[in-house]
Amino acid sequence: MRKALFLGNWKMHHTILETKSYFEKFLRLLLKHNFSDRTVGIAPPFTSLFYVHSLLKETPVKLCAQNAHFEEKGPFTGEISPLMLKELEVEYVILGHSERRHLFGEGDELIQRRVEGVYRAGLVPILCVGETLNERKEGKTFERVETQLKKGLAGLKEINPERIVIAYEPVWAIGTGVNATPSQAEEVHNFIRGLLEELYDEERAKRIRILYGGSVTPENVNELMREPNIDGVLVGGASLDPEKFFKICSINL
Ligand SMILES: O=C(CO)COP(=O)(O)O
Numbered sequence: 494m495r496k497a498l499f500l501g502n503w504k505m506h507h508t509i510l511e512t513k514s515y516f517e518k519f520l521r522l523l524l525k526h527n528f529s530d531r532t533v534g535i536a537p538p539f540t541s542l543f544y545v546h547s548l549l550k551e552t553p554v555k556l557c558a559q560n561a562h563f564e565e566k567g568p569f570t571g572e573i574s575p576l577m578l579k580e581l582e583v584e585y586v587i588l589g590h591s592e593r594r595h596l597f598g599e600g601d602e603l604i605q606r607r608v609e610g611v612y613r614a615g616l617v618p619i620l621c622v623g624e625t626l627n628e629r630k631e632g633k634t635f636e637r638v639e640t641q642l643k644k645g646l647a648g649l650k651e652i653n654p655e656r657i658v659i660a661y662e663p664v665w666a667i668g669t670g671v672n673a674t675p676s677q678a679e680e681v682h683n684f685i686r687g688l689l690e691e692l693y694d695e696e697r698a699k700r701i702r703i704l705y706g707g708s709v710t711p712e713n714v715n716e717l718m719r720e721p722n723i724d725g726v727l728v729g730g731a732s733l734d735p736e737k738f739f740k741i742c743s744i745n746l
Pocket residue numbers: 502590662666667668669670706707708709727728729730731
């Protein structure tokens with residue numbers, strides 16, 4: 494009932510020139526297949542969105558963004574509005590990524606406003622949550638994830654479950670080459686599903702997709718995706734290489 498979702502988060506990588514050769518390779522591989530049972534998307538840097546929009550127009554690949562402000566417009570230097578993203582037919586927006594939280598000081602309240610603004614604008618927010626290594630060592634994983642999830646969703650009392658995505662990205666697994674084991678990830682995904690049930694109801698909680706992110710590779714994606722509550726992956730480093738990302742997106746489901 495939950496359609497698998499494979500998303501590449503390029504972070505601050507790939508110029509427009511590099512993006513061109515990426516998509517030549519990626520689309521050549523991808524368009525040979527019929528992937529109606531899954532959704533594939535890529536979040537390039539803002540500077541490439543306009544260009545990538547034109548490349549992806551006739552393809553099933555979804556355009557995604559790495560952040561968004563909550564207002565339509567205004568004096569917010571350096572920010573991009575949901576309206577601007579909608580104009581480019583962006584569908585998914587990553588919010589509350591651990592790099593935004595830890596390197597740029599975004600807190601739960603700001604992230605909540607972004608999630609609400611993006612959702613209300615008709616885009617699909619991907620709310621990222623996850624504990625640091627210290628929090629895990631201190632046994633605070635569930636507590637941390639619960640706070641981030643509840644605060645992040647606080648503005649959305651009513652929800653269309655197909656129009657929100659949660660991404661569990663343990664900070665210690667991001668860009669480290671050390672992924673959460675399938676059972677470590679499943680334990681938290683199952684916990685998140687329970688929280689969603691508490692916040693909404695069982696029916697809706699069952700329909701919300703929960704992605705895993707953190708050192709996903711073509712080698713480990715199969716076993717992660719076998720877990721019942723892992724509905725897709727949010728891929729950083731391995732999505733920068735078109736062949737690797739294609740391998741990830743094309744696994745047997
Ligand atoms: O942060 C991530 C995706 O948003 C994960 O990054 P890596 O796949 O490079 O660990």
